[in-house]
Amino acid sequence: MEYRELKSLLDRNLHRIKTIGMHHEKITELRRLLNGGSGESGTDLAVEGMWALQKLLTAGLRIKAFIICPECIYSIEGIQLAEKMIVSAEEIYTVSKKVMEKLSGRDKPDGFITIAELQEYGERGLILPDRALVMVLDGLESPGNIGTILRSCDGAGVDAVLLCNMNVRMTHPKLIKASMGAVFRVPVVYFAEAEHCVKWLTSRDYQIYLADSAAVDGYTSISYENNTALVVGNERYGLSDIWYDPGPRLVSIPMHGLCDSLNVGVAASILAYTVIQQRQQG
Structure with missing residues (x-):
């Protein structure tokens, strides 16, 4: 038949x-x-x-x-x-x-x-809601990590993903596979340099939070009320120096065991879901 x-x-x-x-x-x-x-x-x-x-x-x-x-x-x-x-x-x-x-x-x-x-989103054409939540990936090298973060952002309801200093193609097969279809849906905007991304965010009144294992503040102790940008950095070298100029706030995920940090895909996922959950409960 x-x-x-x-x-x-x-x-x-x-x-x-x-x-x-x-x-x-x-x-x-x-x-x-x-x-x-x-x-x-x-x-x-x-x-x-x-x-x-x-x-x-x-x-x-x-x-x-x-x-x-x-x-x-x-x-x-x-x-x-x-x-x-x-x-x-x-x-x-x-x-x-x-x-x-x-x-x-x-x-x-x-x-x-x-x-x-893939659909292309320019920075000027990206339309986001009030109290938007964006995830910024600065210099990530692993297509699998990027795909995993896109999948988590899609699941959590993140409004867009911003990419800085990227050498990985969004069309890489490993990225597509790891995203489980999220790369087809989540708006992604490229910035050639982190400095340009910082200016874009600050000009739109985003509160910027940097994921840094050395931060004093825990990620759950913050109220993410306004336009929010969560920033994660390169798997080996962390964030570009420009992010540490006055303004952004550092947050960390507590580590209670032998390891001192999480995989960037895991860390980004925890942060994204935390913000969404906090807003829903608020």
């Missing part, structure tokens, strides 16, 4: 579908994205699997190319998703099982890989 329905779906859209092999330029582009490189634009990303594609559709991102392997589709849910993707995608390609297995990082591929485009 599933095979007949899938064949019918593909036959109805045959005029839009191209069958391609391993040496096609679209596969070359896809492999580059899957290996952490860039595509036609700096915002192109590759996404694999049914779950991730459903998140793409929910987020409403532009779907530039949909690559499907009919031999790998094994459920009615897969056929239903394929139909939605065919409607949304600008380009549609079919590949053999052999090609899909070479592209996929899974033992049993779902049969779907997509090239999509």
Whole structure:
């Protein structure tokens, strides 16, 4: 039954579908994205699997190319998703099982890989509510950590993530995987330098709180009432010096054991949920 329905779906859209092999330029582009490189634009990303594609559709991102392997589709849910993707995608390609297995990082591929485009948010175009909460990431190097923080920010309800001094692509496969779809939804704004970000925040009356293990104040002893920016720094070197000019307040997460600090992704998650919980209880 599933095979007949899938064949019918593909036959109805045959005029839009191209069958391609391993040496096609679209596969070359896809492999580059899957290996952490860039595509036609700096915002192109590759996404694999049914779950991730459903998140793409929910987020409403532009779907530039949909690559499907009919031999790998094994459920009615897969056929239903394929139909939605065919409607949304600008380009549609079919590949053999052999090609899909070479592209996929899974033992049993779902049969779907997509090239999509992340939404770009400029600092001037970012519209935030009153009493906004933003997370600032200064110089983070690990795509996994950035993805984890995006996931926590999405879950907690953080309004935006601001990035400074970043060398990691937001389209990096490890970041996308760690974010569990949050990268598709959470507004992200880039600042080339931390100084520019500081000026942007202070000009908008943000109270800035720096996560610093040497801080005297505990993170729960503060009332986060107004526009709030939580700032976490590089995994090895911490925050840029510019953040320590008069104005920002240092906060710490108490450490009661042998370790003197937390992973930056864990620390950012604790801080984000603390602010949201405090505001809800207030």
